[in-house]
Amino acid sequence: MGTVRVGILGATGTVGQRFLQLLEQHPQFTVTALAASDRSQGRPYAEACAWRLPGAVPDAVRGLVVQAPEPPLDCDVVFSSLPSDVAGPVETRFARAGYRVLTNSSSHRMDDAVPLLIPEVNPDHLALLDACKQTGGGFIVANPNCSTVMIALALAPLAARFGIAAVAVTTLQAISGAGYPGVASLDITDNVVPFIPEEEEKIERETRRILGSLDAGRVAPASFAVSAQCHRVNVVDGHLAAVRVKLARAADPAELREAFASFTGLPQELRLPSAPARPILVRDEPDRPQPRLDRDAGRGMSVTVGRIARDTVLGHHFVALSHNTIRGAAGAAILNAELLLARGYLKV
Numbered sequence: 069m070g071t072v073r074v075g076i077l078g079a080t081g082t083v084g085q086r087f088l089q090l091l092e093q094h095p096q097f098t099v100t101a102l103a104a105s106d107r108s109q110g111r112p113y114a115e116a117c118a119w120r121l122p123g124a125v126p127d128a129v130r131g132l133v134v135q136a137p138e139p140p141l142d143c144d145v146v147f148s149s150l151p152s153d154v155a156g157p158v159e160t161r162f163a164r165a166g167y168r169v170l171t172n173s174s175s176h177r178m179d180d181a182v183p184l185l186i187p188e189v190n191p192d193h194l195a196l197l198d199a200c201k202q203t204g205g206g207f208i209v210a211n212p213n214c215s216t217v218m219i220a221l222a223l224a225p226l227a228a229r230f231g232i233a234a235v236a237v238t239t240l241q242a243i244s245g246a247g248y249p250g251v252a253s254l255d256i257t258d259n260v261v262p263f264i265p266e267e268e269e270k271i272e273r274e275t276r277r278i279l280g281s282l283d284a285g286r287v288a289p290a291s292f293a294v295s296a297q298c299h300r301v302n303v304v305d306g307h308l309a310a311v312r313v314k315l316a317r318a319a320d321p322a323e324l325r326e327a328f329a330s331f332t333g334l335p336q337e338l339r340l341p342s343a344p345a346r347p348i349l350v351r352d353e354p355d356r357p358q359p360r361l362d363r364d365a366g367r368g369m370s371v372t373v374g375r376i377a378r379d380t381v382l383g384h385h386f387v388a389l390s391h392n393t394i395r396g397a398a399g400a401a402i403l404n405a406e407l408l409l410a411r412g413y414l415k416v
């Protein structure tokens with residue numbers, strides 16, 4: 069049983085349920101508060117929630133009564149998986165009330181004072197919180213968009229070793245990325261939808277912010293251009309990205325392979341509970357990665373990379389894949405919280 073008490077906003081949704089599943093046996097965090105819309109408020113969780121993950125609702129939260137997503141809640145840390153149209157002001161109110169907020173929503177990802185964090189990639193961006201660390205006040209830390217996280221994670225070792233001049237990415241994104249009930253079955257069956265609202269813009273700006281550098285207390289975005297095209301495909305879980313990259317210096321595909329395969333970071337060094345042994349797994353078979361076969365790699369926390377080859381237009385290309393509700397959402401926020409705890413930002 070963990071010692072840090074956590075509340076989950078949007079607890080009945082796709083990401084909220086994944087939070088509860090991942091936190092069920094967590095050694096550091098215990099779920100003590102749940103919140104959702106007024107449709108669910110006032111009811112025990114097991115009654116309010118249509119549970120859609122394999123297995124049952126975790127016993128410890130079955131009887132917790134769902135509350136309004138407003139402070140005060142009986143917890144020290146708040147995980148937010150509210151829809152972006154309501155998350156912004158709610159998360160601000162929690163942070164102002166002194167709560168440490170870890171959010172999946174896009175509302176605050178580009179705020180100057182909010183670290184947009186991937187613990188293996190930019191843990192130094194936590195310095196944005198140093199003023200709060202001293203005062204013990206509330207703050208917001210965001211995890212990236214569900215496609216951005218795997219793209220930025222895969223680009224990180226290339227940026228460090230070769231430099232990046234330009235990136236063009238095409239995503240094939242799972243249905244669960246749209247939440248529940250998400251895309252109508254008649255729209256997605258036997259089909260591909262080449263539009264996900266705001267997704268291309270998010271990938272383009274968030275990738276540059278994550279791979280940017282801290283300069284005088286602000287993040288200066290990486291200078292390379294990122295172009296994204298996004299598609300919703302008929303897959304339940306697991307986003308895939310076909311990435312073309314122009315590197316700043318010449319490199320052999322075997323050197324890229326080695327950079328991916330040897331990549332490791334602070335979560336692995338600190339042995340954080342949710343850290344996968346390898347953040348990036350390389351598959352050499354010509355037909356991998358695939359959503360059904362590779363989304364659960366590293367308990368859903370590893371990004372699988374394959375198809376590494378020369379590209380006649382931008383120099384190199386590869387394919388990346390990860391689980392959109394684990395590394396792309398709840399698992400990402402939990403790993404962020406584990407790093408914050410290890411670094412002294414979550415003292416309770």
Ligand code: NAP
Pocket residue numbers: 077078079080081082083084103104105106107108109137149150151152154155172173174213214244245246247248249392393396397
């Ligand atoms: P979802 O399945 O639609 O769940 C939404 C949750 O928010 C439910 O618990 C719902 O409660 C609650 N909610 C809805 N309207 C509300 C309101 N007005 N006030 C308070 N609570 C409200 O959505 P999701 O897929 O879990 O996504 C949640 C957030 O995570 C979004 O910001 C999304 O962009 C982000 N995200 C999702 C993914 C993914 O793969 N799905 C990945 C990364 C980030 P009720 O059940 O009571 O309606």
